Amino acid sequence: MAEKNTNIQCVRCLSETAYLAASAPDGSGAWDLYCCSYCNYGWRTTEGSEITDVTKRDPRFSVDKNEVESVFCLNPIPKLLNKE
Amino acid sequence: MSYKSLRDFLSKLEEEKLLIHYTDPVSLEPDVRTILAAGMNMKDSPAILMNNIDGFLGKGRIVGNVCGSWKSNALMLGMQTDATVKEQFFRMSDLWDKYIEGSVTYIEQPPCQEVVVDENINLFELFPLHRVNEHDGGFYLSKGLVVTKDIDEPDNLAVENVGVYRMQVQHPDVIALHVMPFHDGARHIKKAEERGEALPVAICIGVPPSLATMASTPLDYNQSEYIFTSAIDGEPFELAKCIGNDLDVPAHAEIVIEGEVIPGKRFYEGPFGEFPGSYSGAKQVFNIKVKRVTHRKDPIFETLYIGRPWTEHDTLIGLSTSVPIYKQLKATMPEVKCVNANFQHGLSVIVATDLKFGGYGKTVAMRVATTPHGISYAKNIIIVDGDVDPFNLEQVIWAINCRVRADKDVTVIQNTPGFQLDPTSNPPGMGNKLIIDATTPEYPDSIRPFQMIDLLDTEGTMQTKLEGMLNG
Ligand SMILES: [Zn+2]
Ligand SMILES: [Zn+2]
Numbered sequence: 005m006a007e008k009n010t011n012i013q014c015v016r017c018l019s020e021t022a023y024l025a026a027s028a029p030d031g032s033g034a035w036d037l038y039c040c041s042y043c044n045y046g047w048r049t050t051e052g053s054e055i056t057d058v059t060k061r062d063p064r065f066s067v068d069k070n071e072v073e074s075v076f077c078l079n080p081i082p083k084l085l086n087k088e
Numbered sequence: 089m090s091y092k093s094l095r096d097f098l099s100k101l102e103e104e105k106l107l108i109h110y111t112d113p114v115s116l117e118p119d120v121r122t123i124l125a126a127g128m129n130m131k132d133s134p135a136i137l138m139n140n141i142d143g144f145l146g147k148g149r150i151v152g153n154v155c156g157s158w159k160s161n162a163l164m165l166g167m168q169t170d171a172t173v174k175e176q177f178f179r180m181s182d183l184w185d186k187y188i189e190g191s192v193t194y195i196e197q198p199p200c201q202e203v204v205v206d207e208n209i210n211l212f213e214l215f216p217l218h219r220v221n222e223h224d225g226g227f228y229l230s231k232g233l234v235v236t237k238d239i240d241e242p243d244n245l246a247v248e249n250v251g252v253y254r255m256q257v258q259h260p261d262v263i264a265l266h267v268m269p270f271h272d273g274a275r276h277i278k279k280a281e282e283r284g285e286a287l288p289v290a291i292c293i294g295v296p297p298s299l300a301t302m303a304s305t306p307l308d309y310n311q312s313e314y315i316f317t318s319a320i321d322g323e324p325f326e327l328a329k330c331i332g333n334d335l336d337v338p339a340h341a342e343i344v345i346e347g348e349v350i351p352g353k354r355f356y357e358g359p360f361g362e363f364p365g366s367y368s369g370a371k372q373v374f375n376i377k378v379k380r381v382t383h384r385k386d387p388i389f390e391t392l393y394i395g396r397p398w399t400e401h402d403t404l405i406g407l408s409t410s411v412p413i414y415k416q417l418k419a420t421m422p423e424v425k426c427v428n429a430n431f432q433h434g435l436s437v438i439v440a441t442d443l444k445f446g447g448y449g450k451t452v453a454m455r456v457a458t459t460p461h462g463i464s465y466a467k468n469i470i471i472v473d474g475d476v477d478p479f480n481l482e483q484v485i486w487a488i489n490c491r492v493r494a495d496k497d498v499t500v501i502q503n504t505p506g507f508q509l510d511p512t513s514n515p516p517g518m519g520n521k522l523i524i525d526a527t528t529p530e531y532p533d534s535i536r537p538f539q540m541i542d543l544l545d546t547e548g549t550m551q552t553k554l555e556g557m558l559n560g
Binding site for chain 1: 115116117118142143144145146147148210212213214219222223225226227256257258259260264266267268269274277278281282283284352353354355356357359367369370371372373374516
């Protein structure tokens with residue numbers, strides 16, 4: 005995998021925490037794929053501009069940076085049992 | 089007839105003209121989802137195998153809609169393709185009782201380990217992952233089976249769990265796992281987590297269709313999906329041991345991902361287009377750190393399109409939702425004849441039952457609402473007479489139209505458990521139960537006397553004769 009450049013802006017949460025995660029495995033250069041290490045969004049460069057272009061994304065699916073830590077937790081973290 | 093592997097089943101589908109080889113160029117987005125959704129709209133919803141995938145030339149194949157149609161489902165159950173849904177229901181119900189006849193066997197050098205990848209793991213480059221719906225938060229494994237064990241009972245196959253849960257590949261070797269707290273897999277993780285331990289998991293993709301069906305079925309905690317699958321197949325189910333942990337995986341799986349659940353942390357996941365036909369919001373869920381990937385040579389990445397119904401998801405979990413509810417009702421209410429909970433994982437449940445006494449239909453409905461699955465899922469419960477076919481919606485609507493007195497037969501129980509992915513469940517996890525008793529009132533309840541018109545050709549003799557004339 006390429007050297008991690010971790011300062012790319014995420015198209016969803018807009019923080020500069022995305023990185024190049026993968027490229028087309030057949031070596032064709034057909035696409036690159038980015039992941040955000042903050043909101044865990046992923047996108048491929050061949051997707052439509054409604055995905056890859058920050059200005060054209062559907063605002064109903066935008067993510068507020070502050071929301072990431074505070075959303076509903078599906079499986080609450082249990083207390084550690086005391087080892088006796 | 090049983091199918092040891094996904095590939096065996098695809099050959100059978102091909103023979104039955106239920107498989108399309110899609111050889112035109114395919115983009116991962118949006119082509120894969122468009123192709124699969126269009127396939128589901130076709131009369132027989134064939135499986136579709138794609139081999140010309142952008143960026144994966146000569147390196148990747150995708151198959152979807154494998155259990156998309158009732159014809160494919162009939163084949164999975166060892167029936168002819170013309171078996172009705174009701175016949176498939178009773179076939180599955182019969183197989184249910186054969187659980188004790190099931191068994192497993194282990195094979196050396198299993199096909200699922202033909203290729204082993206244990207360094208520089210990058211799932212995005214290994215397999216043609218794709219965005220299932222446009223506004224999903226990433227690239228999902230929509231038909232992956234998650235295998236876990238109870239850390240206190242590592243040698244007890246019966247409590248080893250195989251479940252189909254939603255998973256988002258978030259980073260090259262990290263997968264988010266969305267599993268409802270009441271599912272067996274979540275119980276296993278919680279137990280390990282309370283002791284600060286990372287629970288080993290195996291994710292299996294591209295498995296025999298009978299296993300995919302059983303993994304989607306709400307079994308009892310101590311019932312083995314593998315043994316049930318063997319009961320369906322009529323022969324021992326072939327397993328292999330993972331390389332890096334003690335988990336059992338289907339020997340003929342296309343892909344096995346070995347990893348561990350990271351304890352004590354949660355990660356942002358979603359949204360994801362879900363089976364109610366709407367997106368579920370983002371949540372904090374588990375993450376799995378991938379340790380190793382094994383796969384067959386030239387693996388087939390199996391996916392499932394999930395969205396507005398009808399999709400493969402609906403067929404896959406239809407009868408595996410209906411049959412357990414039927415079994416649970418039948419155990420104490422032998423008057424129950426048949427159950428159709430095929431819609432949206434049983435958000436509506438239609439039960440055909442004979443009546444013991446006035447009000448019995450409503451009693452059956454209350455029992456539905458207290459079955460393990462019905463507690464949170466069953467929100468619309470419709471009860472019809474035992475001679476009404478619950479799989480025939482024309483008959484069901486007839487029963488509602490000609491039997492229901494709104495002042496007596498319709499009941500709403502407020503503020504009950506609800507299913508959180510149902511967009512009407514508010515707050516998520518709460519709901520109401522609607523009971524429609526569309527049975528003919530039994531003494532001492534009554535409606536004004538009426539005379540039923542006899543059914544004609546009840547043996548189907550004339551129908552068979554006419555079909556013969558039509559097909560010449
Ligand atoms: Zn982000
Ligand atoms: Zn289980």
